Amino acid sequence: MSIVRQMLQEGSCLSNPDLLSCPAMQARSEVVARPLELVSDPLAIERVEMRTVRLPLNEPFETSFGSIDSRLIFLVSIEADGRTGWGEVVAAEEPRYSYETVGTARHVIQDYLAPAMLSRPVAGLADLSACFASFRGHNMAKAGLELAFVDLLARAREQSLSQLIGGTRARVPVGVSLGIQPTLDELLARVERYLAYGYQRVKLKIKPGWDVEVVREVRRRHPNILLSVDANCAYTIADEKHLRVLDDFDLLMIEQPLDHDDLIDHARLQSIMTTPICLDESITGPARAKQALEMGSCRIINIKIGRVGGYSQALAIHDLCYSKGVPVWCGGMLESGIGRAHNIALASLAGFCLPGDISASSRYFAKDVIVPEVVVTADGAVEVPRGPGLGFEIDLNYITSNTVSIEQIEGSKK
Numbered sequence: 001m002s003i004v005r006q007m008l009q010e011g012s013c014l015s016n017p018d019l020l021s022c023p024a025m026q027a028r029s030e031v032v033a034r035p036l037e038l039v040s041d042p043l044a045i046e047r048v049e050m051r052t053v054r055l056p057l058n059e060p061f062e063t064s065f066g067s068i069d070s071r072l073i074f075l076v077s078i079e080a081d082g083r084t085g086w087g088e089v090v091a092a093e094e095p096r097y098s099y100e101t102v103g104t105a106r107h108v109i110q111d112y113l114a115p116a117m118l119s120r121p122v123a124g125l126a127d128l129s130a131c132f133a134s135f136r137g138h139n140m141a142k143a144g145l146e147l148a149f150v151d152l153l154a155r156a157r158e159q160s161l162s163q164l165i166g167g168t169r170a171r172v173p174v175g176v177s178l179g180i181q182p183t184l185d186e187l188l189a190r191v192e193r194y195l196a197y198g199y200q201r202v203k204l205k206i207k208p209g210w211d212v213e214v215v216r217e218v219r220r221r222h223p224n225i226l227l228s229v230d231a232n233c234a235y236t237i238a239d240e241k242h243l244r245v246l247d248d249f250d251l252l253m254i255e256q257p258l259d260h261d262d263l264i265d266h267a268r269l270q271s272i273m274t275t276p277i278c279l280d281e282s283i284t285g286p287a288r289a290k291q292a293l294e295m296g297s298c299r300i301i302n303i304k305i306g307r308v309g310g311y312s313q314a315l316a317i318h319d320l321c322y323s324k325g326v327p328v329w330c331g332g333m334l335e336s337g338i339g340r341a342h343n344i345a346l347a348s349l350a351g352f353c354l355p356g357d358i359s360a361s362s363r364y365f366a367k368d369v370i371v372p373e374v375v376v377t378a379d380g381a382v383e384v385p386r387g388p389g390l391g392f393e394i395d396l397n398y399i400t401s402n403t404v405s406i407e408q409i410e411g412s413k414k
């Protein structure tokens with residue numbers, strides 16, 4: 001059991017060959033090879049399309065924020081030179097995980113980001129990021145457009161997303177995130193089921209009243225699995241004694257136990273807990289990641305492209321953590337296959353050495369918006385596609401049949 005702690009000590013979590021081979025921590029001084037900044041011919045984007053699509057969930061998903069039974073997917077596509085690039089805005093309908101919502105993202109894209117993107121040719125990812133920089137916040141809205149742009153760029157170069165951003169893995173290890181269940185028995189049944197599917201790590205959502213005893217029982221039944229918990233900000237530092245009990249269960253990490261914009265109390269909690277703290281909600285960009293690591297607020301970072309503002313910021317956080325030997329992994333936001341394909345590409349980078357929340361499409365949806373769907377292998381991995389761009393076909397018929405709204409923003413030259 002102590003293997004998990006051994007893996008994480010001094011950032012050497014990557015030496016467990018059964019988990020995955022991750023050269024990141026042995027090669028910290030290497031620069032990540034990435035041609036992304038290079039765009040020889042600036043791209044004139046001709047059109048931005050925003051589309052919302054409602055997909056029913058296979059089963060309700062409950063976190064400490066509440067429960068949902070369908071997902072309003074927000075897709076963005078951009079067009080240039082006869083090609084289309086696809087991205088996804090991961091904001092939810094309600095401002096619970098983040099202040100952003102589908103409604104705020106639509107407003108910010110329509111009135112600010114898309115006009116800025118359409119106003120002049122874009123000379124690469126860094127240029128696009130600079131184009132958005134004067135607009136404060138709204139990272140998920142920015143990310144949706146960055147994702148679409150990077151897909152477009154990859155298609156134009158006939159490269160996969162992974163190739164374009166400097167990914168090094170042919171397959172990425174994945175874990176499952178299990179929501180709060182009505183009963184412990186139902187949770188235990190789900191743990192069994194997803195372990196049987198091959199998932200390499202089980203993450204339990206926790207909240208006050210659904211934490212220590214639940215974790216104790218899962219750990220008792222599964223003494224050797226990689227097990228972690230995610231509180232989604234449900235505790236305060238006043239709960240530190242209670243949270244310290246979680247040190248008894250040899251958890252891979254405890255994710256975001258305290259407030260969404262806190263670093264100070266997390267540093268205090270980390271100083272008295274042996275379990276590594278992983279920050280999710282608190283890491284809104286590279287500057288926050290740097291502060292969190294300098295303050296000792298966490299030992300692991302969950303990178304979500306949407307939360308941090310797109311590839312430009314996600315790559316910067318990855319590179320920072322990689323240089324410091326800090327493990328990162330790719331979180332999930334109940335994305336459709338389009339967001340999921342971007343997550344797979346991101347998780348193919350060298351520093352993503354812990355299993356990501358990149359489930360099979362069927363984990364959440366009866367049918368996905370891409371073909372083929374994302375599948376998890378029997379040994380708990382997802383293959384990184386090699387085709388151009390996303391590496392999956394877009395199922396436009398299925399998207400159209402579930403579309404709730406569609407809006408287009410045209411460039412001036414059209």
Ligand SMILES: [Mg+2]
Nearest residue numbers: 230255256280
């Ligand atoms: Mg989380």
